[in-house]
Amino acid sequence: MKQDIQYLSKENYKVTHWSGGKTTEICLSPADGHYQVGGFDYRVSSATIELNETVFTKLAGYQRIIMSLTNQIDLYHGQKHVILQPFTPYYFSGAIETKSVGKCIDFNLIYTPNFHGKMTVYNSGDYIQFIQNRHYIIYAVKNGQYYDINSRDIIQINQHDSVQFVADTNNTWKIEHTSDSCCIVVEVYKS
Helix, strand or coil, X not given: CCCCCEEECHHHCEEEEECCEEEEEEEEECCCCCCCCCCCCEEEEEEEECCCEEECCCCCCCEEEEEECCCCEEEEECCEEEEECCCCCEEEEXXXXXXXXXXXXXXXXXXXXXXXXXXXXXXXXXXXXECCXXXXXXXXXXXXXXXXXXXXXXXXXXXXXXXXXXXXXXXXXXECCCCCCEEEEEEEEEC
C-alpha cells in the first residue's frame, strides 16, 4: 500500500457541545480550517442527539449526509417528514431548517458544493472499492481488520477510531471474516 494512511484515534477527536448534545469532530478539511460557514471544505463527525426534539444548525452553502448509528429518528424539513432508520444515509441541504425528533448517536458528512460526498456501511466479508485521487475516511463502528488486496497488508482499526487517506491508485480492501466488523466509509472528491 503506497498511500499515506493517517490513523485517527478517538482519544484525539475534538469534542464540543451543541444545543442538542455533544458532537465529536473526526476530521476537518483543510486541517487548519474551522467549523463555521466558509471555514472548511468538508467535515466528518458523530453527534449525540440527547433531546427528544432539536433543531439542527443551519449551514447555508453546504450539503449534508446524516446516518443514525443507534435508533430511528424523524427529520422534518418544513412539511417534509423523513423516517431515518439506523445505518441509512440521508442527503439534504444544510440551508434548510431541519428538526429532529428522537434520540440517537448519529454520523455526519458536511461538504461544500465544490465536492461530492458519499457515505456507505460495510460489514465483515464485504469488499471496499477505492478510486484514485478520492479522499476516504473509514470509521470503525466495531473493531475490524482490513486486507489490502493489492499490497496484501493488513490494517487494524479499533472501534470508534478512523483512518483517512487519498487513494493513490484504484484499489480494493476486504473486511476480514475473522471479526464481526462494521465500518462507515466516507468518500469525498472534487466536483
